[in-house]
Amino acid sequence: MLLSLVLFAVGLYGGLVMAPADYQQGDSFRIIYIHVPSAWMSLFVYMVMAISGGIGLIWHMKIAEIVARSSAPIGASFTFIALVTGAIWGKPMWGTWWVWDARLTSELILLFLYLGFIALQSAFEDRRVAARAGAILALVGIVNIPIIHYSVEWWNTLHQGPTVTKFDSPSIHLSMLIPLLIMSLAFTSYYFSVMLTRCRSEILEYEANANWVKELLTTKTASI
Amino acid sequence: MNEFIEMGGYGKFVWSAYAIWLIVMVINYVQPMIREKKTVNELSKRLGLK
Numbered sequence: 054m055l056l057s058l059v060l061f062a063v064g065l066y067g068g069l070v071m072a073p074a075d076y077q078q079g080d081s082f083r084i085i086y087i088h089v090p091s092a093w094m095s096l097f098v099y100m101v102m103a104i105s106g107g108i109g110l111i112w113h114m115k116i117a118e119i120v121a122r123s124s125a126p127i128g129a130s131f132t133f134i135a136l137v138t139g140a141i142w143g144k145p146m147w148g149t150w151w152v153w154d155a156r157l158t159s160e161l162i163l164l165f166l167y168l169g170f171i172a173l174q175s176a177f178e179d180r181r182v183a184a185r186a187g188a189i190l191a192l193v194g195i196v197n198i199p200i201i202h203y204s205v206e207w208w209n210t211l212h213q214g215p216t217v218t219k220f221d222s223p224s225i226h227l228s229m230l231i232p233l234l235i236m237s238l239a240f241t242s243y244y245f246s247v248m249l250t251r252c253r254s255e256i257l258e259y260e261a262n263a264n265w266v267k268e269l270l271t272t273k274t275a276s277i
Numbered sequence: 278m279n280e281f282i283e284m285g286g287y288g289k290f291v292w293s294a295y296a297i298w299l300i301v302m303v304i305n306y307v308q309p310m311i312r313e314k315k316t317v318n319e320l321s322k323r324l325g326l327k
Contacts, residue, residue, distance in 0.1 A: 054306075070281070080284035083291050087298045130301050138294040145290050243302070250309040254316045261320055270321050 054246045060239030067232030075229075084142040086232055089217075090240040092135035095163060096198055098128030098244060102170070103195045106188030115259065116252075118184035121191065122174055123251035127244055129167035136160060147211055155204035156212035159197055166194040180259065 068086035075082035102124040109118035139157065140150040151157065170187045177183035205214045216225045217233070225233075260266050284291045 074285055079287060081287035081290055083284065083287075084294045087295060091298070127305060130305050134298050134301055137297055141290050141294040141297075145287055243306075247305055247309060250313060254309065254313040257313075257316050257320060261323070266320065267324055270317065270324060273317065273321070 054243070057239050057243040057246060060235055060242060064232050064236035064239050067235060068229075072229045072232055073226075078146060081142060081145050082229075084138050085229075086236050088135060088138040088142060089233060090237040091131045091138065092160065093237060094240045094244060095128055095132040095135050095160070096201060097241070098124050098131060099163065099167070099191070099194070099198060102128060103188075103191040106184070106191045109184055110188040110192075113181075116256075118181070118188070119252050119255045119259065120248070121188060122184065123248050123255055124244075125167055125170045125174070125187075126251075127247055129164060129171065131240075131244075132160065132164040132167055136164065143211075152211050154210040154212055155208040156201065156210050159201040159204050162197055163194075163201060166190065166197065169194075 064086065069083055072083070074080045102121045105117040105124070106121040108114055109121060136157075139160075143152075144150050170190055173187045173190060174183045177186065204210060205212050217230065257266060282288055282292075
């Protein structure tokens with residue numbers, strides 16, 4: 054977590070103070086430093102969730118199920134941030150908070166996939182059954198990921214095209230790009246730190262009756 | 278400093294976006310920690326350790 058805090062501080066300083074204003078969008082482009090990393094992470098976390106869900110489904114690995122379950126709320130919040138900051142950015146630039154364009158709509162569907170996954174987790178008494186149902190939803194929903202990614206190329210969207218992940222060199226100046234990359238690293242390390250904290254409680258709840266939990270808690274309460 | 282807050286007239290958009298981001302990030306960070314504490318407490322109680 055310390056690492057993410059340092060990266061956030063450096064990235065925000067670079068993005069809000071050091072980077073020059075955009076020649077078309079002025080200072081409003083600075084929303085990019087939270088919007089784009091959130092959107093990237095919303096896809097990345099979904100992939101982690103679907104793949105570990107799949108591993109849990111095939112090999113019945115508890116830890117994979119726990120990773121999937123712990124990732125979902127974080128991924129949902131990244132998706133939420135991407136949508137909301139996008140709307141706030143869209144208002145001054147496009148003149149509207151929301152349009153039903155391909156990029157925005159597919160990202161909204163991603164939010165619903167996350168919410169569906171979370172709802173499934175609490176819909177079953179048995180955690181293993183819930184994990185299996187969630188994994189199937191996550192794997193089916195994976196089809197949405199390339200749609201989000203390529204939506205700005207496949208359709209004419211109001212959303213601007215890619216500036217960083219193009220095959221030729223990125224069409225963004227280094228002084229703007231470096232803070233963006235640092236912010237993405239910060240988001241990634243934040244995700245892993247929060248996800249692992251979530252996993253810890255999940256494991257404790259899962260294994261509530263195991264001997265090692267008893268021993269751990271005995272030493273913990275004894276030391277207080 | 279004023280210039281920084283105004284963001285070339287886009288201040289309210291930029292800062293409201295950052296504020297929402299910060300709130301969501303803090304909630305996401307704090308909630309699992311509270312939950313862990315609660316879980317440890319409940320389990321200790323159940324095991325008769327407290």
